[in-house]
Amino acid sequence: MRYLSTRGHADRKRFCEILLEGLAPDGGLYLPEHYPQVDAAGLQRLRAAYGNGRPGGYAALAFEILSLYIDDIPAADLRALCERTYTEAVFGSAAIVPLKRLEDGFYLEALSNGPTLAFKDMAMQLLGNLFEYELGRRGAELNILGATSGDTGSAAEHAMKGKRGVRVFMLSPHGRMSPFQQAQMFSLMDPNIHNIAIEGVFDDCQDIVKAVSNDLAFKREHKIGTVNSINWARLLAQVVYYFAGYFQATQHDSEKVSFTVPSGNFGNVCAGHVARQMGLPIDRLVVATNENDVLDEFFRTGVYRVRGSADTHETSSPSMDISKASNFERFVFDLVGRDAARCKALFHDALSRDGRFDLSADAAFVGAASTYGFLSGKSTHADRLATIRDVSQRFGVVIDTHTADGVKVAREHRSAGVPMVVLETALPIKFAETIVEALGREPERPAAFAGIEALPKRVQVMRADAAQVKAYIAGHCG
Template structure:
């Protein structure tokens, strides 16, 4: 299995190489040269596997340059029971007769990003040791990516992490999880701006090939395909668990729909790939908050990212994103995997601030099964309250966005899964507003908010960021 760039200017490369690169050398994103396919019989044969075993089975189709026994060790270590609260790693929890939550927040930072980052930490350490290379991770976070990456990579040999976050745009819990780490290889940088400004800085430095090579830059944002491929696993796992009670003769035709709270389009892109591989997903429903650029795109066919000034600070802050990096991978598929058409679309975006794909709009749902919707603060509060009153389950505001939009896309006889985003303890204010319940910290994190915090504040300035990284980058 080799990987190419959406923009056509990169020589095919193996999985290990694209783990270290982040952006492709031509500024595009790495995608599989051909997507592996799985049959209903193969999926059925995975039913009795544990989560680590299923992860090895699926990832072996992408990481073909990593020996199978090494991959199995990585997934055992990444998804070891001591790292996750739930014994099954990813539990399914029914909240009513039609909707179940896919529990992706059982890991060390209580957010779904752990599902990819724990594997990526193992994979990066293996590749770096094998190649005797250093890697300086530069990333941007709107909330949970940063802590998940830092907890997965803290203390690892040959790796430093430079994580950008928007000043004042994360919850106190999210800030404390990141800024309280005192490992020498972890560097938190609070940028004066919004998430999109942080993401633009990451792209600027990743696109500067001389600087990137000199300082061995890579990324663990969802532009890193290692994250996308490891997120595929829980789509297969969730379908297998949802179909456990279905008669064996009917399973091949059994479909579920999945709603995904979305910001940077990475999580739902994994669902798109799983569906394209052959997993029986009926609909993939994108749930946006007030920063609903993606909802507008899937409703109108016009993608028009907003400026930093037009990006709202909301009560589901991890979705406060107006320019979704991973959309490029979907548009690549939409345009027939034609790098010239893709490059032309992105030139249009650079020149006009928008991409008009209204001619392709009928295919969004008919061919790819993609639908969307928007949720507001009032919707989040009402949804958290109604789920608690109906099931006794407390959910976080991003998951509430998902449940609200999922309810608008239910179809008779088709179970709906909603991907859980984070534990509600990370967002106690909105949970209290919705339910009157005051959530304390989880026992193992009881003193988190009291710990000293270490962060560097910085203006939105690429030159200053370059200097900061150059002085602190790990070298071999």
């Protein structure tokens, strides 16, 4: 399998090369030259591997799917990496991602039982093991630069801490994460973990990561890699739980299932797009946004319009307070027929010039729903509170704010006879203030996280300036 850039860079690279690279040299995102196809026999084989959540089944499923995309890691080593990553001890369940039935045909897929209580652990735990493995083979080191709106940072840092040859420089928007999220990151005292709070919003952090990654001389000199979902390896790991969710929600491979995904940066739902392109019988992929509704606006109108910091709302589902969905480029690349020149014209030229592009009159836009199955919807703070209350009262289940956005939008797009699976994004303790507002009580707190907000913290506050961040990295990566 070889990988290409969404913007047309000529080189075709193998998996382990792009694992350590992140963005392509032309600023594009890597995708496989083709999506491996899973036919009826292949689905049966994958269902058997998962065994509906038997011990070791998720690791076996992950190996089968990853091996379709990775041919430069020996099969025995890749299997061992999956088995080391996806264990009941780490994720709290033999199924790893068990379905929670709310009512007939309506489920939550529990993705938040890992070390940092967020779905990002599902990919990040594997990524940490992959990095350590490949760096060990090369006798190399890597300085990871990432941006987080809340959960990516803690998941990355907890996955990378103690890993040989790896340092982490994580940018986050100063004061815009929940106290629990901040504590998970800033209380880590590992000398190779560096937290940088940027005076701005998540999009400012993400812009800095891209600016540093596009400085090829600096990137090569300081061995810069990424863990954001711009890294294909992370998105690939997320494909696995769509298959696991499908197998739990169905008895036969002729059935279809829809997924609703709370989304800000489009990485989580883009993994669903990949699964659907591979042949997983997904009926609809429903994108649920909060008040920062850039993605919902596109799927309703065909207009993709990024917003500046001043127009990015601070909400009670802060991990989706994003107005530049970096992974969206991967989907649009497929949408426009994998025309790299056109994709570059949209994401580099048009966004740089106008801050927007318009596909409403383009035949390709119709394909967003008819060919690729996408629908969307928006949730507000009031919707969030009402949904949290309703799910608690009717089903005895407390959900976090982002999952509430997903449940609210999913209810608007249910189809008779088609199971709807909402991807859970985090446990509610991470957003306790809003849960208290909705229910009048604190959500359950796992014992391991008692008093986390009171722990000492280590973080550098900086203005939104790529040069200052680069200077900090250069001074701390030796």
